[in-house]
Amino acid sequence: MVYQTTLNSEVSYTGVGLHSGVDVHMTLQPAPANTGIVFVRSDLPGMPRIEAKAANVTSTVRATTIEANGIKLFTIEHLMSAFYAMGIDNCLVLIDAEEPPVADGSSKVFAELMAKAGIKVLDALRREIVIDRLYRVDDGDKFILAVPYDGFRVSFTSINPHPLIGIQYGNYEITPESYLSEVAPARTIAYEAEIDALREMGLGLGGTLENVIVYNDDGWMNELRYPDELVRHKILDIVGDLRLTGFIRGHIIAVKSGHALNTTMAKLLAEEFKG
Structure with missing residues (x-):
């Protein structure tokens, strides 16, 4: 209990x-x-x-x-x-x-x-969501799934066409200790060429090199905390989005997932385990 x-x-x-x-x-x-x-x-x-x-x-x-x-x-x-x-x-x-x-x-x-x-x-x-079978949400070549597991683990594969990033994979059992050392410090990331367009949309207005790691075609504009900081931040986001449905006992496996798929999975699990 x-x-x-x-x-x-x-x-x-x-x-x-x-x-x-x-x-x-x-x-x-x-x-x-x-x-x-x-x-x-x-x-x-x-x-x-x-x-x-x-x-x-x-x-x-x-x-x-x-x-x-x-x-x-x-x-x-x-x-x-x-x-x-x-x-x-x-x-x-x-x-x-x-x-x-x-x-x-x-x-x-x-x-x-x-x-x-x-x-x-x-x-x-606490009422935990105990994953008892496979739950899956797809969007083209992106997906997120939840499978039974005695604990809470998140595995993520990031596939980015930019040669600086490429394919990154992260796999973490989420505990306070592992999270604080391996996931929590990973920062949000932006591509320099997209920043002006984002700001025209009213987004990223508070972003600086103090709170966003930025890359361009020449390399990183600030120092990374981890070589795979991007995928660690993706895992950070999944953990946050799934908190909207409660605490989960299961293994979350995702490929190229973002907030849309993450929260769709959160809604699916909330509906499946309501009551």
């Missing part, structure tokens, strides 16, 4: 949103059992709330967006990934903008904040 958890104390972080470029203050607060992860817009009248769950996903363009009660939050995947890996069931996320801070482009800061706050075990059982 596994019991639900929350944070032991309140922690805060201030930064800038990756896509919005807006300054944002975020506070993570302990919450009672069966609350889940709930975002609270502290800057709006009535402080409206939105649950971080798969059914509330409305967009996956360059980030995962949830929307309900007349509000939306986007680029939540890095924070949600840390919630998963650190085993946090319940938390109120007070935030005064539509996007969490990007920090350094990874989830390392968030995971460390949660570790600093400490974890409190609650007197309520």
Whole structure:
């Protein structure tokens, strides 16, 4: 049996949103059992709330967006990934903008904040999603599947036509220890030639070489933390997107998957294991 958890104390972080470029203050607060992860817009009248769950996903363009009660939050995947890996069931996320801070482009800061706050075990059982057969979502040459496994493991194959990146493969058992050392520090990545187009779309306005690793046809524009940092960040994203459906006991295997496929799998599992 596994019991639900929350944070032991309140922690805060201030930064800038990756896509919005807006300054944002975020506070993570302990919450009672069966609350889940709930975002609270502290800057709006009535402080409206939105649950971080798969059914509330409305967009996956360059980030995962949830929307309900007349509000939306986007680029939540890095924070949600840390919630998963650190085993946090319940938390109120007070935030005064539509996007969490990007920090350094990874989830390392968030995971460390949660570790600093400490974890409190609650007197309520966690309901795990135990994968009992193969579940699969395809989109052309991309796919994500879940198969039975006693634990939580993520395997990802990234296939990028750029010769600098090529094929990368990552395979990690997700525990707090392995996540903090092998996955959490992996940062989001951009191709320099795409940046102007993204900014014309209103995306990446808060991106800098301090929070995004950028490559061009000559090489990397900043120093990598790992030679395969791209695939590690892809795994970070999968963990965050699947946290929208809860905690999973199974092995997730993906090829070229992105937020769209990840959240489709989250919705599929949420529907299959509801009740």
